[in-house]
Amino acid sequence: MANQETQLLDEIVTTSRRKMLSFGLSSLAGMVALEAAPSAQAANAYTDADILNFALNLEYLEANFYYLAAFGTTIDKPNNASMSAGAPAITLSGKVGTAGTVSGGSLVPFTTISVASYAIETAVEEGKHVQVLLSALGSSAVAQPALNLGTAFQTLATAAKIPGGATFSPYASDQTFLVGAYIFEDVGVTAYHGAAPLLTSSANLSTAAGIMAVEAYHAGLIRTTINYIDPTGTGIGSYTNLISTLRATLSQAALLGATPSAYDTAPDDFGLATFQVTLGSGTNATATRLTDANATNVVAFARSTTQVLNIVTGGGAVTANVVVSPATGVFFPSGLNAGPNGFR
Amino acid sequence: METVNQLIRIAEKRGVSRRKFLAGVGATAGAAAAVNLAACAGPLPTQSSGSGTTTTTTYTDADILNFALNLEYLEAQFYLYAATGNGLATSDTTPGSSSGYSTVGSVTVGSAAVVPGLSTAQQQILNEIAYEEQAHVRFLRSALGAAAVPMPNIDLSFFGPLAVAANITTSATGSGAFNPFSSFDYFLVGSFIFEDVGVTAYSGAAPLISPAGVAAGYLAAAAGILAVEAYHAGYVRTSLTGRAITAGSAASYPYLNAANLVEDLRATLTVGNSADPSSPNSLETYLTLPGNLTTPSSIVAANPSSAVGFARTVNQVLHIVYGSPTVGVAKGGFFPAGMNSIFSVTTA
Numbered sequence: 293m294a295n296q297e298t299q300l301l302d303e304i305v306t307t308s309r310r311k312m313l314s315f316g317l318s319s320l321a322g323m324v325a326l327e328a329a330p331s332a333q334a335a336n337a338y339t340d341a342d343i344l345n346f347a348l349n350l351e352y353l354e355a356n357f358y359y360l361a362a363f364g365t366t367i368d369k370p371n372n373a374s375m376s377a378g379a380p381a382i383t384l385s386g387k388v389g390t391a392g393t394v395s396g397g398s399l400v401p402f403t404t405i406s407v408a409s410y411a412i413e414t415a416v417e418e419g420k421h422v423q424v425l426l427s428a429l430g431s432s433a434v435a436q437p438a439l440n441l442g443t444a445f446q447t448l449a450t451a452a453k454i455p456g457g458a459t460f461s462p463y464a465s466d467q468t469f470l471v472g473a474y475i476f477e478d479v480g481v482t483a484y485h486g487a488a489p490l491l492t493s494s495a496n497l498s499t500a501a502g503i504m505a506v507e508a509y510h511a512g513l514i515r516t517t518i519n520y521i522d523p524t525g526t527g528i529g530s531y532t533n534l535i536s537t538l539r540a541t542l543s544q545a546a547l548l549g550a551t552p553s554a555y556d557t558a559p560d561d562f563g564l565a566t567f568q569v570t571l572g573s574g575t576n577a578t579a580t581r582l583t584d585a586n587a588t589n590v591v592a593f594a595r596s597t598t599q600v601l602n603i604v605t606g607g608g609a610v611t612a613n614v615v616v617s618p619a620t621g622v623f624f625p626s627g628l629n630a631g632p633n634g635f636r
Numbered sequence: 637m638e639t640v641n642q643l644i645r646i647a648e649k650r651g652v653s654r655r656k657f658l659a660g661v662g663a664t665a666g667a668a669a670a671v672n673l674a675a676c677a678g679p680l681p682t683q684s685s686g687s688g689t690t691t692t693t694t695y696t697d698a699d700i701l702n703f704a705l706n707l708e709y710l711e712a713q714f715y716l717y718a719a720t721g722n723g724l725a726t727s728d729t730t731p732g733s734s735s736g737y738s739t740v741g742s743v744t745v746g747s748a749a750v751v752p753g754l755s756t757a758q759q760q761i762l763n764e765i766a767y768e769e770q771a772h773v774r775f776l777r778s779a780l781g782a783a784a785v786p787m788p789n790i791d792l793s794f795f796g797p798l799a800v801a802a803n804i805t806t807s808a809t810g811s812g813a814f815n816p817f818s819s820f821d822y823f824l825v826g827s828f829i830f831e832d833v834g835v836t837a838y839s840g841a842a843p844l845i846s847p848a849g850v851a852a853g854y855l856a857a858a859a860g861i862l863a864v865e866a867y868h869a870g871y872v873r874t875s876l877t878g879r880a881i882t883a884g885s886a887a888s889y890p891y892l893n894a895a896n897l898v899e900d901l902r903a904t905l906t907v908g909n910s911a912d913p914s915s916p917n918s919l920e921t922y923l924t925l926p927g928n929l930t931t932p933s934s935i936v937a938a939n940p941s942s943a944v945g946f947a948r949t950v951n952q953v954l955h956i957v958y959g960s961p962t963v964g965v966a967k968g969g970f971f972p973a974g975m976n977s978i979f980s981v982t983t984a
Contacts, residue, residue: 373930410874412931417943424943497855505945510936512874513935516874572770577719578760
């Protein structure tokens with residue numbers, strides 16, 4: 293299958309673009325009325341390869357986090373644990389941009405089968421996503437940038453006001469690992485969602501939609517497990533609210549004062565805190581939030597590249613309402629690797 | 637009853653001759669399925685209602701959204717009954733003036749009722765999913781406006797025959813006949829019937845949306861609902877797996893195997909790719925029971941080589957919700973009078 297997909301994606305990368313839209317922000321403005329006219333905005337000159345490379349940067353980050361947590365190694369250095377789990381050994385074949393090193397991260401001393409098995413499964417799947425994107429992009433693939441998977445978590449945990457954030461490590465225990473994973477998963481969904489309408493062929497779109505689905509499965513997995521461990525939200529459940537609030541703040545800053553689209557409200561992120569709903573003909577009820585989506589129409593959020601960049605760089609993409617490019621910070625100390633168009 | 641009998645025959649044949657079903661139809665998975673979808677973009681052959689003759693109908697973005705709306709009506713009714721004992725408000729089921737349909741369908745309730753014995757956390761989860769599927773109904777109806785089709789007839793008693801077809805028997809669960817409204821574990825198996833399918837349906841439909849529809853935001857909306865369905869599927873699969881891990885063995889938590897029997901049945905009904913879920917070409921991923929700290933789980937349903945989620949064609953989804961592998965079927969299963977859709981007849 294990898295070969296078939298590679299061929300499809302190769303074809304796509306060279307296909308002419310269907311229609312340029314502004315990157316994710318205002319395309320949904322007409323959603324409420326079926327006949328609403330499309331408003332093609334001034335286009336960012338992203339090619340399909342740019343979009344796939346943006347995703348590849350994020351997959352490098354996620355895959356290395358899960359490999360380190362589950363196997364104690366990075367994606368390019370297989371060990372007995374990674375091989376016996378069936379995790380792909382990644383050849384870092386991407387050459388565009390500047391190759392960097394991975395700092396931080398270590399094997400989590402898991403004590404529960406559920407959390408350990410979830411970590412292993414997720415590592416394997418994120419590794420395969422790196423593989424798929426690398427082979428699809430071929431010589432256009434970006435190199436793995438410098439990744440900070442150590443102190444970056446403390447920086448973000450502190451910014452999110454997590455108790456003891458200055459010493460927070462996602463590699464310390466089952467529970468802190470879940471919190472670390474929570475930081476990534478919902479963001480992946482919003483990034484693929486924001487990118488999907490920009491892809492040009494249906495085969496490419498299918499692959500992006502399929503990867504987005506997997507990210508959402510992962511996000512559902514993490515949120516479900518945190519809810520199961522802390523159903524009343526007094527422990528790590530409360531951390532999810534803090535993290536989501538931080539992400540929403542960083543995302544909103546990257547809107548640069550623009551109004552979110554019809555369903556991308558601000559805030560565009562929710563932790564696991566319960567909320568009140570009305571069901572059927574008027575039954576009031578309390579609901580969990582195992583799904584991170586708009587509270588009214590329950591469509592998952594989409595984020596532009598700038599919004600995603602501002603989250604994964606901890607605010608490095610925007611200063612005083614102006615986009616900073618290249619964005620650097622926290623997980624990406626030297627920024628993302630990009631083709632000639634850059635990312636902004 | 638014809639559908640039920642078909643399903644029972646399928647069940648009887650399963651262990652022996654799954655692959656005889658539509659033998660010779662090329663197996664597709666992941667991106668390969670996307671090629672088929674891409675090839676379908678544009679005029680689709682479909683059955684004209686009643687006459688049985690084949691005509692060519694050009695579908696619109698509204699037709700795609702309306703197909704999704706039919707599925708959301710079904711999911712919303714299931715979860716609302718499970719959470720509250722009642723269904724959608726009538727105002728959420730009415731026909732749009734230009735939808736081509738004038739009659740609101742009814743729900744065959746069967747044994748649908750509030751799932752008993754829920755913990756507070758479990759009740760809040762049911763409330764959430766019910767609310768979210770209800771919100772999808774409202775969102776699609778709002779997006780479609782006058783073009784929104786009404787709710788078709790929905791049969792929530794179809795779980796019984798479906799379980800028979802899937803071989804989910806008393807001996808499989810050890811606690812009576814399958815009824816998703818009888819316990820939390822049975823509810824998980826019942827919701828399992830829908831959730832992965834919803835993901836694949838939206839994945840399959842997304843590339844069919846026209847460029848104008850993309851510009852209007854329909855693709856982004858469909859992708860956003862797809863993500864929510866995957867969150868739900870992740871929840872259901874995580875819960876089944878986690879409860880099996882807690883129970884300690886497959887024997888002491890038979891619901892995991894019951895869910896895999898559902899996968900077997902769905903695979904059989906995925907006409908065009910009915911490969912066994914254990915096959916690399918299948919559009920299904922069996923749930924597994926990790927036995928130690930170094931075994932991966934199988935929460936995600938995705939292509940085993942690429943970890944890209946699956947897509948199903950409209951036709952494959954129809955076969956599943958009608959509970960029939962037969963071509964030319966216009967109704968059955970959860971939709972006893974058929975869907976309110978131009979895609980309401982199985983075509984391949």
